[in-house]
Amino acid sequence: MTEPRKPSVLFVCVHNAGRSQMAAAFLAHLAQDKVEVRSAGSAPADAVNLAVVEAMAEAGIDISAQTPKVLTTEAVQASDYVITMGCGDACPVFPGKTYLDWALEDPAGKGVESIRPIRDQIKSRIEALIAEMDTAPEG
Secondary structure, three states: OOOOOOOEEEEEEOOOOOHHHHHHHHHHHHHHHHOEEEEEEOOOOOOOOHHHHHHHHHOOOOOOOOOOOEOOHHHHHOOOEEEEOOOHHHOOOOOOOEEEEOOOOOOOOOOHHHHHHHHHHHHHHHHHHHHHHHHOOOO
16 A cells, blocks of 8 residues: 655745745644655745744744745646745746745744744744645545
8 A cells, every 4th residue: 555645745935944944843743754845936045043042942942053044846747735924926836736825924034932933833833734735534
């Protein structure tokens, strides 16, 4: 009997230094190995936002080793879900994918106190996404 294919999720924001990194980390942490997780940016930063790293550490998740990655057409093609967070029209669209746009405040330039509510909103959305994927029919 073959192993069922894991759903894959790609999180995209402009710099891949804040929102998409938090979302990818929460999904990887909460879904464990049941989901393939990617994140990328349409204009990646040089490093993950240090205040975001700190906010995630408070939630028990270490993302200090993560690096921003450039958005590629291949990453979109390989994903079942493409979740954008303020990257506008930079994300290529392919048929058969589930596209979601999460309107979340950009943590760039903010301190940890301001990032905590964004982090908590992302965690709630990830929990809802996991529940949705658990009830989705096999593709």
